[in-house]
Amino acid sequence: MALIVVSVFSVWLAVRLTPPQQVSVGGQSVRLSVTGPWADWTGPGTLALFGRDIPTAVTFHGPLRPRLALTEIRFGRELDELVREPDGSLAEVGRRLAEGWFRYALWQSVIAAGVALVILVAVAVLKRLPVRSAVALACTGLVLVSGLSATGYLVLANDTPKVLRSVDSLEDLVGRAPPARLPPPEGPVAQDVRLVVLGDSTAAGAGNRPLDDATAEDRACRRSSDAFSEYLERLHGRRVLSLACAGATIKDGLLGTRTVGGMTVPPQLSELRRAPEASAITVSIGANDVRWAALTRLCTTQPRCGDRATDTFFDAQLARFSLDYRELLRHLAALPGPPRVVVTEYYDPFGEQADCLSKEGITPDKARVLRSYLADLNAVLREGAEAAGFPTARPDFAGHGLCTSHPYVRGPAEQAPLHPTATGQLAIALAVQRALLEPPPALASTR
Structure with a gap:
């Protein structure tokens, strides 16, 4: 025995x-x-x-x-x-x-x-x-x-x-799924563009000043003159094309068309081909895919945040996003050239101080749970990028959370709450710039 x-x-x-x-x-x-x-x-x-x-x-x-x-x-x-x-x-x-x-x-x-x-x-x-x-x-x-x-x-x-x-x-x-078929680009060729920005409302700069001479698509997508794409254009001294659109997900925005503001916006990956000379691409995506805004609202209305049901829901969304993200990486890796691709991680809007948000329903404990969800999303973004040989950019908002004297994010009562201010967009631009200047990962040269 x-x-x-x-x-x-x-x-x-x-x-x-x-x-x-x-x-x-x-x-x-x-x-x-x-x-x-x-x-x-x-x-x-x-x-x-x-x-x-x-x-x-x-x-x-x-x-x-x-x-x-x-x-x-x-x-x-x-x-x-x-x-x-x-x-x-x-x-x-x-x-x-x-x-x-x-x-x-x-x-x-x-x-x-x-x-x-x-x-x-x-x-x-x-x-x-x-x-x-x-x-x-x-x-x-x-x-x-x-x-x-x-x-x-x-x-x-x-x-x-x-x-x-x-x-x-x-x-x-x-699980085999038919690859997304991207339609041909609709706009004119932009030969002078060297960097293209893809993504959601964070990349679009939602909540900040609108673009000068904005088109109907710019207004529908809430693109801003304070978006980090504008700062990158000044840093590079070369034209940057922003295709980012508020509310975009991988399936509904990057690989598929998006209906917003009463108009249909073509897939960002299709429009990317209007810039054949682009040597770099930044991608900011994922928050809408995992329904971050809905999770935040749920946390503000419930007595506690991070129970088993919420965790299970988030894990399911993140698993689905992992599969969609893999498809996006496949398309990015197949681009001719290939251009340098930088995946942007998400910033922490709360920081270590969240006491001022109690009246909005966000206690320090709830803020910790939401930060853990963001950390899990960033881990998927980072590991996927590393597996494909792409660098990541991690914006540093330390000391500039919502409850500090100089927050980098917009408050709950402002337009586009929890989105970066103009200063926060500058911090993202600097993080992207650092990633672009770093030596490419070893895998990127062998894909």
């Missing part, structure tokens, strides 16, 4: 100690490990995309299932097409994943055996067993733990290698 307890404990500990196995194929790098045990016998595995766990599109039989963490992205035909042997009999992606699974299982068994051996040797020493008895105890334990590990994988994850071999592309794990 004692040997069985030692074996079970060794296998349990080994599952937690075994390092993920690195698998590289089709321009992707994946760390493969095990998740579970799950209560149900059949279900999806886990795909860790930009730090968020989402269920795989394929299902597995058994309570132990694979966990695949996507760590590097190189977009291209090798990701979309089936990579086969010359006779077309075996998918390279599936074979590599199955090999990684077997390597993990082998390492887990070896580590389990090592843990069991250490425990049994310690028991033999403490009990002062004769050498022959100690050796017999160790051998019996090793056989038992090895058999338990092998049986566990055969019984609890019996069809995992077969399912992994059936994967033609990592797209099978995420």
